[in-house]
Amino acid sequence: MKIGIPKEIKNNENRVGMTPAGVYELVNLGHTVYVQSTAGEGSGFFDDIYQEVGAVILETIQEVYKSSDMIVKVKEPIEEEYALIQPQQIVFTYFHFASSEALTLAMLKSNAVCIAYETVEDADGTLPLLTPMSEVAGRMAIQQGAKYLEKPIKGRGILLGGVPGVSPGKVLILGAGVVGVQAAKMAAGLGAHVTIMDVNMKRLRYVNDIMPSHVVTEYSSVYNIRKHIQTHDLIIGGVLLKGGKAPKLITRDMLKLMRPGTVLVDVAVDQGGCIETTKATTHEDPTFIIDDIVHYCVANMPGAVPYTSTLALTNVTLPYVLKLANKGWAEACAEDTALQKGLNIVGGEIVYNEINDAFDWGVKQV
Numbered sequence: 041m042k043i044g045i046p047k048e049i050k051n052n053e054n055r056v057g058m059t060p061a062g063v064y065e066l067v068n069l070g071h072t073v074y075v076q077s078t079a080g081e082g083s084g085f086f087d088d089i090y091q092e093v094g095a096v097i098l099e100t101i102q103e104v105y106k107s108s109d110m111i112v113k114v115k116e117p118i119e120e121e122y123a124l125i126q127p128q129q130i131v132f133t134y135f136h137f138a139s140s141e142a143l144t145l146a147m148l149k150s151n152a153v154c155i156a157y158e159t160v161e162d163a164d165g166t167l168p169l170l171t172p173m174s175e176v177a178g179r180m181a182i183q184q185g186a187k188y189l190e191k192p193i194k195g196r197g198i199l200l201g202g203v204p205g206v207s208p209g210k211v212l213i214l215g216a217g218v219v220g221v222q223a224a225k226m227a228a229g230l231g232a233h234v235t236i237m238d239v240n241m242k243r244l245r246y247v248n249d250i251m252p253s254h255v256v257t258e259y260s261s262v263y264n265i266r267k268h269i270q271t272h273d274l275i276i277g278g279v280l281l282k283g284g285k286a287p288k289l290i291t292r293d294m295l296k297l298m299r300p301g302t303v304l305v306d307v308a309v310d311q312g313g314c315i316e317t318t319k320a321t322t323h324e325d326p327t328f329i330i331d332d333i334v335h336y337c338v339a340n341m342p343g344a345v346p347y348t349s350t351l352a353l354t355n356v357t358l359p360y361v362l363k364l365a366n367k368g369w370a371e372a373c374a375e376d377t378a379l380q381k382g383l384n385i386v387g388g389e390i391v392y393n394e395i396n397d398a399f400d401w402g403v404k405q406v
């Protein structure tokens with residue numbers, strides 16, 4: 041198979057869809073790998089390293105899309121890329137369709153086979169291709185949140201860990217999944233007081249067992265959320281309804297319950313966000329303020345730490361890339377139920393229900 045690795049063009053997206061280690065394996069199996077010139081540079085993988093393991097370097101993104109049966113990348117295609125996608129081409133990447141009607145319509149029109157990293161799902165319900173990036177984003181959420189709590193950048197002026205004689209800051213985490221647990225771990229490590237909420241009692245029991253006593257669990261009800269947002273300094277949104285639009289747990293009117301300078305980090309922004317006032321931001325301009333509340337809503341947080349993120353991502357994607365390359369998408373998905381769940385749009389049809397639900401199109405269920 042001919043496999044193409046384009047350079048990411050989203051704002052400050054420095055990850056790349058395949059490392060030289062992946063190219064090495066594919067080329068040894070007889071596949072051809074096209075890598076766009078400088079695609080790996082942001083992650084420390086230069087063209088000559090790819091060439092040494094047998095990649096063909098192409099100068100332009102147009103050549104990569106045109107030459108390949110399968111595109112392996114990181115972020116969802118952005119508008120400039122829509123027209124580059126070829127009919128029947130496999131596109132293996134994060135899509136987050138539920139947050140973008142424009143992307144969904146463009147991919148329906150493309151007639152491509154869109155396999156979304158974020159909905160590949162193991163038998164136990166976990167999401168193996170989302171997990172590593174959620175680990176990165178969960179940890180980063182505290183790093184970023186701690187920074188934006190500083191007064192000169194309009195935060196409350198709180199040091200999360202406190203100091204001897206002064207109480208630590210308080211962190212509220214919505215969702216006790218991968219993002220939530222990683223964020224709780226980092227916040228607890230800094231000495232902050234942490235409240236973590238979920239509707240899944242099994243998760244809350246697990247968190248209660250593994251976390252120190254300054255991390256407390258609470259059931260995620262509207263009443264409890266309204267109560268806690270009044271006293272917490274940093275609020276992290278990490279909820280997910282697989283493949284669907286995130287539920288709005290903090291509505292616009294609730295901002296006035298918070299103290300000025302409270303920081304919201306809505307990690308779930310890529311699925312539309314769990315805060316009503318969320319709108320996607322970029323690493324270049326990551327925050328905005330509404331009603332004195334600082335919002336950080338960067339949809340590609342791991343893109344800022346590509347040396348870590350590219351390796352963490354490609355460690356888990358490569359086995360699936362190899363399957364797709366060796367067998368083609370239809371046979372690979374028929375044999376592997378986890379990968380089958382990644383199928384979102386195939387040949388102009390949505391094949392993942394939650395995408396239909398997200399847009400309220402009222403069309404057929406799959």
Ligand SMILES: NC(=O)C1=CN([C@@H]2O[C@H](COP(=O)(O)OP(=O)(O)OC[C@H]3O[C@@H](n4cnc5c(N)ncnc54)[C@H](O)[C@@H]3O)[C@@H](O)[C@H]2O)C=CC1
Nearest residue numbers: 173174177215217218219238240260279280308339340341
């Ligand atoms: N902005 C970024 O750069 C990144 C964003 N993400 C996003 O972060 C979000 C979370 O991802 P994961 O932690 O991997 O998902 P996960 O599936 O591990 O955890 C989500 C948790 O939300 C809980 N939940 C659902 N409804 C809830 C409610 N009403 N109240 C409280 N909890 C509720 C679920 O029970 C689950 O435990 C996803 O949207 C993911 O795409 C992940 C990585 C990077």
Ligand SMILES: CC(=O)C(=O)O
Nearest residue numbers: 173310339340341342
């Ligand atoms: C999961 C996701 O949105 C990211 O890694 O950018």
Ligand SMILES: [Mg+2]
Nearest residue numbers: 116136310339
């Ligand atoms: Mg996105």
